[in-house]
Amino acid sequence: MTTSNQCKWAILVGINYYGYPKDEQLDGSINDIRKMSTFLQEFIQIPAANISMYHDFNEDGAIDKDVKLKRLPTGANVLQALRRVSQNAAKGDFVYFHYSGHGDRKETQYSPLKGNTTTFDEVLCTLDEEIRDVEFGKILDDMVDKELVVLVVLDCCYSGGATRAGFKDQDGNSIKLRQPPNRKRSSNDDMSKTNLDPAKLDTGSSWLYRDRGYNMLAACQPHQKAGEYHGSEGILTHFFRETAESLYAGGSQVTYGMLQSMLNTKVERYFNLQQPMHLGESDKILFSSEIASSSSTDWVNVKKKYSLVGKLTLNQGEVQGVAVGDRYGIFRPGRPFLGLDDKEENLLIYVRVVLVKDMESEARFVNDDKGTTSYGRSGAWKAVKSGYFAKLISRQKKATVIILPDEVHSNIIDLMRQQWKSHSNFAAQISLDFESVEVTKADYFVEIDKDSRTLDIRDSNQQALEDLPAISIDSLDMTEKLMQLLAHLHSFRLVADLQHPSDSVVPKYEFSLTRTVVPKDREDLVARWNLRFTNKHTEILYVTIFNLTEGYAVNKVHPRQGAASVAVDPECDIALDLGTKVPDLLIEKACRGAFEMQERFKVVITTSQTNLSHYCLPDLRNLKIRKLRDTDIMAPRECNWFIVEESVVIEVPHTYSTQAELQKQIWERKEKKDREDEGDEEDEGDEEDEENEEDEEDERYEEDEEDERDVEEGKVTEEKIEEAKKRKNTLD
Known part of the structure; x- marks a missing residue:
C-alpha cells in the first residue's frame, strides 16, 4: 500500500499522567503507542529507527529506564519532532503521527486569523503545555507542501462539558474519558471559516477540519467524548489497529472510507457516545497517496448479527436510501474485494432487507440473490461477524427506461438488449424495457438520433435532456456508457426531489x-x-x-x-x-x-x-x-x-465566453495528449522520436497547468485573452 522506494516515519505521543489525582489520570495512552509501534513495524514496515516515541512518567512517578528527558511528551519536544521529520523526509515519504492523551478546547489565540467563524482553538494537551490547532495544522500543511504522505490519528476528546463519571460500555463497565477533568461547559459555534470558493470551504469548526492534503482520523466528533477500552487502550486506537490488521492482512487496496465504515460499526457497539471521524479523501488507499481503482461507496457494514434467528442489522437505513426488498451480498474482510473484487469465492451469503429504520436496517438471509427466503448456505451464517461488508446487489425499486424501437438500427437495439444486464453495478438500479410497442409511463426514454448516430435521452415527459455527453452508437462501450449515464441521472433526480415527510416536526x-x-x-x-x-x-x-x-x-x-x-x-x-x-x-x-x-x-x-x-x-x-x-x-x-x-x-454574461474558451482549449489539449500517450504505448518502434515529442508536449502541458491555475484563481491576463482569441481563430 506504500511504494517500496519511499521512506516511512512515525511520531507516537502517549500521555497518562498529567499531575491529576490517580483516579483521574489515563490508563491506556502509553499502551496505545507501544502497540501502534509494533503494528507499524510489522504491517507497514516502518523501521524502528524511524519511529520516535514520547511518553510520560509511570503512575508511581518513577521514570521508565528507556525514557530519557528528551523523549518526554512536552510541547517543545513534540513540535521539534514534527519539524525534524518534515525537514529530513523527502518527497513521497510517508509520515504517521499518533497522539493519545487529553484533548481540549480553549478560547482562541488566533482571532484575526479565524475571524468570527469560531471563538475556540482545539488543543492537544502535552505534558507541560498545549499545542494549538493552528500551530499543529501549519506544520502538517508544510509537510503536504513538501509532497509528503501524511496520516494523523488523534485519540483524544474535542468536546466541551464532559464529566468523567456516568459513561458505560455495552457490558456496563465504566469508561474513562480522554478530557481534562473539572472543565466548565463552553459553547460551540461550529461555524465554518468563510471562503469565497466552494472548492476551498472549511469542514466543521476546527482549524484542522478543513480541506487538506493529509488524512486524519479523530476519535470522535467535536461534540462527543473519547474513551478508553477496558482501561488498557484508547477506544479509537484499539479498533483502528484491530480493523487495519484484519483488512491489511488480505493484501488488498484498503481505503480510508472502508476503514472508517468498519471503525464506526465497531466503536458504536462498544461505546455509542463516540463516533470516529475521518477527514480527507475516502477513496485513498490506507497509508498511501494513491486512489483506489474503484469506488467503495456501494458497501455498507454488518452492525449486529443475531445468533439464532438468521437475521442481522446493517449500519444504513432510510436516510441513506435503503428500502425493504433491497438485496445485499455479505463479504469477508481481508479478501481481495477491494479494487472492488466481488467474485463468487469471496461471497459468504446473500441477505434481503425486511425492516428499515432511520439509520439502520434489518435483513434476513436468503438462499440466493433472487430473494428466496431461507437461512442461506450451510456454515456461511456462522462465519459472518459484525463489521463485515455488505454490497448492494439489487434495489427493490428501479428506474424504468424504455428503449424506443428503431427498425433501421435494430442491430444496435439487439446489441443493447444482450449487454445491459451484464453491467450489474448499474443494472441494480436501472431496468431497460425493450418490449413496449406503445409509449407508456417510464422514468426515461432512449431513442437513436439517426442524423448524429447518438443516443437521445428524454425525461418522463419525453422532453429532451439538453447538454448531456454524447454517446455514439458506434462506440464499443455504448451500452456501459448509457447505463452509467442513466444511473447518474436517476441518482441526481432522487437527490433533487428529496423532501421531508409531510408530518415532520419542523425544527426552529x-x-x-x-x-x-x-x-x-x-x-x-x-x-x-x-x-x-x-x-x-x-x-x-x-x-x-x-x-x-x-x-x-x-x-x-x-x-x-x-x-x-x-x-x-x-x-x-x-x-x-x-x-x-x-x-x-x-x-x-x-x-x-x-x-x-x-x-x-x-x-x-x-x-x-x-x-x-x-x-x-x-x-x-x-x-x-x-x-x-x-x-x-x-x-x-x-x-x-x-x-x-x-x-x-x-x-x-456573454463576456464569460473568453474565460470559457480558455478552459475548453486546456481540456482539448489534455485530451489530445492523453490520446497521443495511448498511441505511444502501442508504438514503441521509434523511442527517440517519442521522447522528443513527449518533451514538446510536456512543455505545452506545463503551460496548460499554468493556464488552469490562472483560470481557477480568476487571473486571466490580457495576454492570455489574446492567445485564446488567436487559438480560437486558428481552430475556426
Whole structure:
C-alpha cells in the first residue's frame, strides 16, 4: 500500500499522567503507542529507527529506564519532532503521527486569523503545555507542501462539558474519558471559516477540519467524548489497529472510507457516545497517496448479527436510501474485494432487507440473490461477524427506461438488449424495457438520433435532456456508457426531489441565501452568495448542505471531504461565502454566448448525526466509467429530518465566453495528449522520436497547468485573452 522506494516515519505521543489525582489520570495512552509501534513495524514496515516515541512518567512517578528527558511528551519536544521529520523526509515519504492523551478546547489565540467563524482553538494537551490547532495544522500543511504522505490519528476528546463519571460500555463497565477533568461547559459555534470558493470551504469548526492534503482520523466528533477500552487502550486506537490488521492482512487496496465504515460499526457497539471521524479523501488507499481503482461507496457494514434467528442489522437505513426488498451480498474482510473484487469465492451469503429504520436496517438471509427466503448456505451464517461488508446487489425499486424501437438500427437495439444486464453495478438500479410497442409511463426514454448516430435521452415527459455527453452508437462501450449515464441521472433526480415527510416536526431555525458582489479579480465566478443557517432549536441540530448544478453534479459544500453532518448548537450558526462557477458540462455553451442557468442549495437537517456523502455526484463533463452509488431516498418513518431548499437563476454574461474558451482549449489539449500517450504505448518502434515529442508536449502541458491555475484563481491576463482569441481563430 506504500511504494517500496519511499521512506516511512512515525511520531507516537502517549500521555497518562498529567499531575491529576490517580483516579483521574489515563490508563491506556502509553499502551496505545507501544502497540501502534509494533503494528507499524510489522504491517507497514516502518523501521524502528524511524519511529520516535514520547511518553510520560509511570503512575508511581518513577521514570521508565528507556525514557530519557528528551523523549518526554512536552510541547517543545513534540513540535521539534514534527519539524525534524518534515525537514529530513523527502518527497513521497510517508509520515504517521499518533497522539493519545487529553484533548481540549480553549478560547482562541488566533482571532484575526479565524475571524468570527469560531471563538475556540482545539488543543492537544502535552505534558507541560498545549499545542494549538493552528500551530499543529501549519506544520502538517508544510509537510503536504513538501509532497509528503501524511496520516494523523488523534485519540483524544474535542468536546466541551464532559464529566468523567456516568459513561458505560455495552457490558456496563465504566469508561474513562480522554478530557481534562473539572472543565466548565463552553459553547460551540461550529461555524465554518468563510471562503469565497466552494472548492476551498472549511469542514466543521476546527482549524484542522478543513480541506487538506493529509488524512486524519479523530476519535470522535467535536461534540462527543473519547474513551478508553477496558482501561488498557484508547477506544479509537484499539479498533483502528484491530480493523487495519484484519483488512491489511488480505493484501488488498484498503481505503480510508472502508476503514472508517468498519471503525464506526465497531466503536458504536462498544461505546455509542463516540463516533470516529475521518477527514480527507475516502477513496485513498490506507497509508498511501494513491486512489483506489474503484469506488467503495456501494458497501455498507454488518452492525449486529443475531445468533439464532438468521437475521442481522446493517449500519444504513432510510436516510441513506435503503428500502425493504433491497438485496445485499455479505463479504469477508481481508479478501481481495477491494479494487472492488466481488467474485463468487469471496461471497459468504446473500441477505434481503425486511425492516428499515432511520439509520439502520434489518435483513434476513436468503438462499440466493433472487430473494428466496431461507437461512442461506450451510456454515456461511456462522462465519459472518459484525463489521463485515455488505454490497448492494439489487434495489427493490428501479428506474424504468424504455428503449424506443428503431427498425433501421435494430442491430444496435439487439446489441443493447444482450449487454445491459451484464453491467450489474448499474443494472441494480436501472431496468431497460425493450418490449413496449406503445409509449407508456417510464422514468426515461432512449431513442437513436439517426442524423448524429447518438443516443437521445428524454425525461418522463419525453422532453429532451439538453447538454448531456454524447454517446455514439458506434462506440464499443455504448451500452456501459448509457447505463452509467442513466444511473447518474436517476441518482441526481432522487437527490433533487428529496423532501421531508409531510408530518415532520419542523425544527426552529433561520436560513438565508443572499447574493453579494463578485470581486473584480474573480473572473471565473458568475455569482457570489452568503449562506447562513442559525439553530433556533432547543437542542443540537446536525446539518449537511448540498449544491446541485445544471451539470448534474451534487456537491457537498458543508462539511467537506466526506465528513459526517455538522453539529450546530442552539443559537449558533453556519456562515458560508460561496462562489458560483459555470459547471464544466456547460463550458461549451458558455463559449457560444450568454445564457441562464439554475443553482439549487439543499440543507438537510437531522436530529442525529449521519453521513450523506454517498449522495455526491460529479459533473457529467468529468464522468468516467466507474461504479456509482445508488441514492434511492425514502422518508424516515421517525421523521428525524427536515429539508430546506432554495433555487436561484443566474445569468451567465456573454463576456464569460473568453474565460470559457480558455478552459475548453486546456481540456482539448489534455485530451489530445492523453490520446497521443495511448498511441505511444502501442508504438514503441521509434523511442527517440517519442521522447522528443513527449518533451514538446510536456512543455505545452506545463503551460496548460499554468493556464488552469490562472483560470481557477480568476487571473486571466490580457495576454492570455489574446492567445485564446488567436487559438480560437486558428481552430475556426
